[in-house]
Amino acid sequence: MIQLDDRDLEILRILSQDGRITKAELARRINLTPTPAWERLKRLEQAGLIAGYRAEIALKALGPHVTVFVAVELSGHTVEDFTRFEGGLNAYPEVTACWALGGGFDYLMQVVTRDIDSYQRLIDRMLENRIGLSRYYTYIVTKPVKGPGLPPLGLLAGPQKD
Structure with a gap:
């Protein structure tokens, strides 16, 4: 299992809300230069944490x-x-x-x-x-109340507490 730090979790959070974000904007939002941000993104993809990118259709x-x-x-x-x-x-x-x-x-x-x-x-x-x-x-379904949202990444990726 891959170890995730706060920046990794932030990348996942940002991408789950905006899969079309540019690499430069992603890097700016996680306070890194583009190359290390891109390397982190590739590592997350290769680890299978990012299953795909898709549009939400209205x-x-x-x-x-x-x-x-x-x-x-x-x-x-x-x-x-x-x-x-x-x-x-x-x-x-x-x-x-x-x-x-x-x-x-x-x-x-x-x-x-x-x-x-x-x-x-x-x-x-x-x-x-x-x-x-x-x-x-x-x-x-008579009306949507809350749609599919971001799972609690910090909770899921954090240390197990008994």
């Missing part, structure tokens, strides 16, 4: 849409059942995220689609294609 500007969270139960619980379901999700671009869960449900999916009718057609296709979906529980 879906509302594209047109009407609905975000739905779906709690999923599978029909079986063998390795093959989980593999079939997880692999089957690749056929559905409307499923924008999915997490395996411990506890009552097997997975939590995030679905973004045009409307409720297209959401239901998606679920119907998933059931017809027999990817293992047994039960599903639909939770429609």
Whole structure:
């Protein structure tokens, strides 16, 4: 595991908020010259701490849409059942995220689609294609309250306290 200092954490924080920042501006904001700032950035990328750079799309500007969270139960619980379901999700671009869960449900999916009718057609296709979906529980997002944000980097990268 890579050791991170305050400047490394600041680089991660800045990039999580502005992935298009110039190298010169990044260096200025962490109070380094461009070359050592660039070397730190490359080290963070090579260590796998920066998984990618992407734009945050304003879906509302594209047109009407609905975000739905779906709690999923599978029909079986063998390795093959989980593999079939997880692999089957690749056929559905409307499923924008999915997490395996411990506890009552097997997975939590995030679905973004045009409307409720297209959401239901998606679920119907998933059931017809027999990817293992047994039960599903639909939770429609009525309004965003707090979006994906910066994880508590200092807390996660700091020393463990028992």
